[in-house]
Amino acid sequence: MSLDTPDQTRSFPSVPCLQGAHSPRLVSVFGALSVAFLAAWGIAFAAVIGLTGFLLGIVTIGGPALGLLWGGYRLERSEIEANRYGRVCQWFVGGAVGFLSLNLLTMAFFPWHDLAGNVFWAHSSINTGAVGGFTVGYVEARAIQREVEATAATVRAERLEDERELLTYLNDLLRHEVLNSSQIIGGHASLLRTECDDDGARDRLETIERESDELIDVITDVRAMLDANRRPEPYSVVDLTALLTEEIDAFRARSDDVELEVDLPETALVRGNKGLTWIFSNLLENAIEHNDGGTARVRVTVDATPETVTVRVADDGPGIPDDVRETLFERKSNNHGLGLYLSHILADRYGGSVELAETGSDGSVFVVTLPHATSAVDEPALD
Template structure:
């Protein structure tokens, strides 16, 4: 099968061993290194002649857990494999080196067993320092977002309640129509800030999750009808209507499905260029999915902006999308394993379409 390769099988195995991009070392059951390849020399920061014959617990390459905590003797990868006579896979350690910076390595190892006795142990290891650094950066970012989440959830919203109290008190005391108009605008701005902080809180809860959410069968019709009622109440000058009926079906989602509809409906009104916007909602089943369309008669979205309207492929809150709300929508729909996109409305405006898989 390998007749086109030069040399014997032993020579071929030697070439594979030496050219492997992963460091490989072979040890006796007593822990003495008998062989290593070129990549192992690089990772251990020593020449092969200096490595061979050394023991696994040599001080030149001290192993700790990824955080730098010392290992018990029984936790050392060599001891684990030797004593259990079982392989390990992709275990991460921090490794001190004699003349270079410590690195994080992923180690896999297995015993060579003959008639119930361990004859040799083989370990393969690779440098995963870059991956470890990225993971640490993500953990740091998550902690910072959690702090920001608490600020948004408590401090800012508490201050907004105080502001609302002053605005409402002032509105009760003034009779000048111009001043009353200013106070009405202040109240509208207050509502907008509150909606932004709510969307920001929900977005941070989504992006800081360590695991994907567990999807459940969620009935769409009551959620959509409730969000429509709330948007109508908050925007009396807008016409918010349903075209046809909403199928009484369930989709795979979480309780945050309401946030998807709320943000899309609010977006259609907030970014309108007229005082009396019209928003039309329709829903239909197709190919095992529920499609919900939210159409407006606003200014529309240029074709060269449609692909980045949700901030896709860009850095979160610094994206060129229209705001936190749409970025939250894109993140939630991705977690629901659905899709969302924007189309042109006729004769003007945009249509946001949400596609969600029907619950089984």
């Protein structure tokens, strides 16, 4: 439902010529014409009004006229939406006509003693009414605009809060119901397989166990995606060297048959939050996931420049097939789950990127590039 209904915003009949997006220019044109008319009045009645009268005209008419000239320009470049210009211009015209009518009525009973004075009076009345009407219309339009924006912001905030609550619910549901059930199924299948003597049954139990493990991996990725799409933690300056050292140590502890070669600088500061851990944890797991040749070899290097920090994760796996490369970082990439897709999303949020730099029969190289934070007191521009 529109927050700006006709009943709320219209007090004057609609004037078609005042409803266009360029109607503020009419205000500026009026101001310019008022200045020109003032000059013509000064020339025509110079003998009557003298220098004092002309200076009085400049102050009482010229100043407001220049204000209208600037006001139309300012209105067109303000935050006020174009569909409210007509409202401002209607106030502008209404003020000018209304104040002139009131003064004409007064002039009919108490006219000035000469024509120059009456023309000045009428001109001043039009200008004063126009300035007053424009000011009221402009202030009102700004107030309406701010109210609409505040209401829209509140609605967006409520919608985001509802979405966060839904994501939290789905995350909890996956963890407590689906993930736990998958782990129980896989555990029972593993126990039965060790006690089963029937080869056919063992094969089927192995299939159940394998599919259960894959389902657990997918659930883990989905939960990470849900976390990534909730309101992120505030960004801060993170020492990527310390983060990678901790993650590599954890990777060594949970992985068998892996040789890790690491080349890290003393410090490498970037902007981010705990999502950085997910990026590199996923890339390390991905480096050994498809390696079926015994001991996997993984090399992690970090290069820092004044502008960027680049992390290279190289493996000696079989490489990535041509038909997979184009969709590697897409949500539905085959054989790579959601991990690389999430890594891409998170790196992009940090103002960086992740890409496949090299791949072939002798392995693949993934490169993560992030903006370099120059000091621990840098305030992140990302949010």
